[in-house]
Amino acid sequence: MAETRTVAERLTAALAPILGVDRLPVRLRAWDGSVAGPSEAPLVVLRSPQALRRLVWARDELGLARAYVAGEIDVECDLYAPFAALTARGRLAPGESPAPSLGDRLQLVRTGLELGVLGREPPPPPEEIRVRRYGRRHSRGRDAAAVSAHYDVGNDFYRLVLGPSLVYSCAVWDDPAVGLEAAQEAKLDLVCRKLALRPGSRLLDVGCGWGSLALHAAREYGATVVGITVSQEQAALARKRVAEEGLPDAVEIRVQDYRAVDDGPFDAISSIGMAEHVGRAQLPAYAATLGSLLRPGGRLLNHAISWVGESTGPNDRTFIARYVFPDGELVDLADMIGALTSGGLEVIDVEPLRQHYALTLRAWVRNLEEHWDDAVAAAGAGRARVWRLYMxxxxxxxxxxKLGVNQVLLHRPGGAPPPLRPDWLRAGK
Incomplete structure (x- = not known):
């Protein structure tokens, strides 16, 4: 008599080709309690047939993400383990990977039919962002809506994830043992030194977040700072922090698009983790706008994530676009430098920080997991799962x-020539 395969065994056979592997590098437990896969492998749990329905209707990363955000797929191990296994072998791996064949997709449908679990396409979890439907991409109104979708999820939630520094960009680690707060302090100080801030310097901080760089520049370097963001929640907390530190005469926080700033010139401009929201086609205009706000000899520091080896265009079918950064576009370093210099700015220095961001993200994940119950209370289980998955x-x-992050330092020609790199490497202020 033919051997009857369990639900988990059928799922394992059907999902392997969808994920681009010969055999699943994880151990799978199905909703009926059956288990299949290597005993030493990371354990992934399909808690509901709904997870399979999502994969049938969205046979890419979006289906997996929807099932995870909804709690229909879970892991009973370190989340890095199954991701690392699939990243090493399958369609989650960096680089080009062919989509599942028609035969592979039909096999997944047949498996669902055999198990009697197919049905209508499930609605996406409520955390899925639909900003793409409103207005022209990268118009001021749509950009504000896209930023709000990511950043206005609750300041209490971000405090738990980011820690007391409230810095939402790559830290600079002298050593992994220094801890997140010290690493973020080092990054803020590095930015200020690269921008050659001095007492009385006028700084424009584009995408100022919760005001951490603005506060550091005013407190430690005596700069006068204008910080701009289009997030209402960020601005409210940033203003509160400015007042608490007694710096209202030195730091102004505005809810303002960078395209609306008209009170230059500034001695320096920082744009930390903001250019990813601009859009590749708009980057030359972005650089020209910021360059026009600099005095001759003034400096711009652009700190941005890159998709290594290529630039990404708009793609609304990805997990990141639907759940994390709607309308975000990552630009390869070469394309970014080309855009930044297209309006006459000159490059002084380029510094990659890729490995530093990996350490930063792992620290944020630890914060989230250590404060999981509070994070769920602050933003909901689905939103907490989104942040855990994306980080x-x-x-x-x-x-x-596959991802990089780079600080590109530029200046507007004119005035004295820029000093050599040691001016921001030396200790002291």
Missing amino acids: VASALAFEVG
């Missing part, structure tokens, strides 16, 4: 070199 996946992408 784990991003950490691995930085570690294997």
